[in-house]
Amino acid sequence: MTGEASLAAPAESGWVIAAATLPFPPVDSSGEHIQDAPAERWSTAFAQVVREGFAWVDLTDSWLRPGDLSPARVSELAEVLRQEALRPAAISLIRRSVIDPESGLDNLSYSLRTLEVAAQLHCSTVSVGLHRPLTSRQREALWFWTVDEPHDAQDPETWALAVERLSVLGRHAADLDLLLSLEMYEDTLLGTAASSVRLVTDIGLENVGLNPDLGNLIRLHRPIEPIEEMLELCLPHTNYWHMKNYYRIEDSSSGVILSAPTSMELGVLNYRHAVDLAIRHGFSGAFCLEHYGGDGLGVMSTNLRYLTAILQSRKA
Amino acid sequence: MTGEASLAAPAESGWVIAAATLPFPPVDSSGEHIQDAPAERWSTAFAQVVREGFAWVDLTDSWLRPGDLSPARVSELAEVLRQEALRPAAISLIRRSVIDPESGLDNLSYSLRTLEVAAQLHCSTVSVGLHRPLTSRQREALWFWTVDEPHDAQDPETWALAVERLSVLGRHAADLDLLLSLEMYEDTLLGTAASSVRLVTDIGLENVGLNPDLGNLIRLHRPIEPIEEMLELCLPHTNYWHMKNYYRIEDSSSGVILSAPTSMELGVLNYRHAVDLAIRHGFSGAFCLEHYGGDGLGVMSTNLRYLTAILQSRKA
């Protein structure tokens, strides 16, 4: 498959809407690590995803790390996906920053391995970000995004390193006919709309774009950029899209700002408008539905019906 | 059509549930003002409303001001509505107070013009309120209702002026076989249940009633009147009904009060109960679904299914 074909595929065959494996825990109730579990355990999760109506999956590596599987195990993964008739749209790497001061080079290496596996699985996209591992204080909190975390350094050297290493990934992705998507996340070099656009522009590769996961930003208990401005700036550069939504409460007199996870339809981000705007800007990538808090799979399934209805209503 | 027929129509033909055009922006993404746009642009919005299941629309003037259209353009509006098979139930005037110290007389004149157009479009109802234009601080806020705004003066002269000018509107509405509905809104003479009932009683015209848009009040980040008491007082005087709902968080120990927009089913106002109570009090007007924040049209569509189910369940 050529790069062109890969890019055009989603639009030709209808939209790709993938379920993130984010709601599945990396260690199951019996204490077994999913990474080392027999492929039948993976099947159980995939079957649930399929029962909720999904035809595509994003192999989010908070559950399973395809890039750390042996070739034999990758074949097993491909086989159980095939058996469940679930197609892998993408692999999303979470908290594996290539500029992490401690593990940046390891993460680069892991990301490169993941690109190889993504190509073997016929994914169209790999998503990476610059956010760091959760701190122990974050892990103790009900909502980790309400706890401060390490910030990316703002100096030119860090910027250059990010451009360089993400370019390495981008070029390797291109060689493999893959899109590389950069996930927006607060307090990283992908933490504002302007910085995200500048980073993707500095990288300057056709197959590298943004993953405007604005849910990460609108849930913050602090002032944010206007949502409409973020959409206008980022959507023209978008090639993959993690979607989730939040209620956002702001009290102008006291300055209190709070959020709560909710369905795509009910949250503050108007996805009907955002999707329309993205498509007008030429977006043809895959959508990936995520949800943290409560029944992630259930809300993702509700969101699948919602997003499908929005996309169908555009065609009518 | 006689006034009697106009009043009876909704009940005869099943309930009228209109979509407010509130979710549509007055200036579209290409910078074009809807007011001056070709009628095909109006059609696009109406088609969306129809696709979401609505047979009726409330021409909310935050989107399009029918009262400021030329006769030729009003005909165009009637024609595109006919083409989309969407019937106009009402025109709602937003922030066009006839006692606004600056623009009260202009608003009176505009409201009178709007009544004429409403009659030409065969609407049953025109809704007006006493709330003022959003201040710049309100426009900057995520939720404008958390920012203080101009209050109506509480003196007898202002009250008399409100009664006089709304009576002018009411009598002209009656001449045109229209209902005039007064929208409840905080910090205006229609800001409490008692004041609203007194105002509509002082006006004393059969075709003038209340629009108990309690969503305006229950979303305030300050103490409110008990919802049940507002319903009991206002529903007997109700002739039109803007509906939207909110989560309402109150913390008794700290006094914190916060809200977030949500669906009619999930919010703090029990619409199943309120609708039942209204009908027992003889309500036979039209319902109008609104929603601010996020995907207004999507939530309104969800609310249409909810309200329809409630009304059907009463008949069963």
Add this chain to the structure above:
Amino acid sequence: MTGEASLAAPAESGWVIAAATLPFPPVDSSGEHIQDAPAERWSTAFAQVVREGFAWVDLTDSWLRPGDLSPARVSELAEVLRQEALRPAAISLIRRSVIDPESGLDNLSYSLRTLEVAAQLHCSTVSVGLHRPLTSRQREALWFWTVDEPHDAQDPETWALAVERLSVLGRHAADLDLLLSLEMYEDTLLGTAASSVRLVTDIGLENVGLNPDLGNLIRLHRPIEPIEEMLELCLPHTNYWHMKNYYRIEDSSSGVILSAPTSMELGVLNYRHAVDLAIRHGFSGAFCLEHYGGDGLGVMSTNLRYLTAILQSRKA
């Protein structure tokens, strides 16, 4: 019917999902007390429950107190339930603590009478708790759970009294082939997972278990035990289950904690996971759907569809 048969019934005939009569007021809009109303009034409520899709009901005594009905009236109740084809799964006694310092003995006597009626109505379960009547300050609040309330004494005498009196109930329930379920509720001896398990263990009767109504706990505006730990501890002892869900907002920097009632799917408690875990722990009791705030019946109906889908997806 033997005790064994009674316990096995729900599993044999598919899961029992009951609607609580909690959303119905004890005094209707005409001022009539439901307790003294003609049975046709009860029918009206039951018909609504049936229209919302329920085949089973929990006679929550905040609406109607079956234990205070005369034998003739109990027959009337059975008859209208039969006419509506609504089967009574359980009776839930609310705020009728058998260790209430003021009314404990009266409540014990009332609870014993209720067991008799539950058996006559062919319920499988009676649920009781140790929470006290709402104080006047609680009744004035929008959300009573944000106001402090009387706490159970923590001394050994109170504990022994609870064990003794609940054992009296449990043994009488066993004689009648009924399950007795103890509802978890903050600031009572059933207020933490550990205390609840210890209490049910100290009682030590096979037909006495827990009702892990964790909605009562997760809505509190103060720190709570980790939800997962509560589930792990309590589900193995669960024989009945009041279900409702809440958004839970926690701000780690300010310590602000707030909640709002929402649907089972959208709230912080992952019921898909919890139900799966319960069934793995051998749960075979009835589910009872509750909801406070707004349209309780509507949200319960939405929750019925959600829970049914979860249970079906487990079988698939």
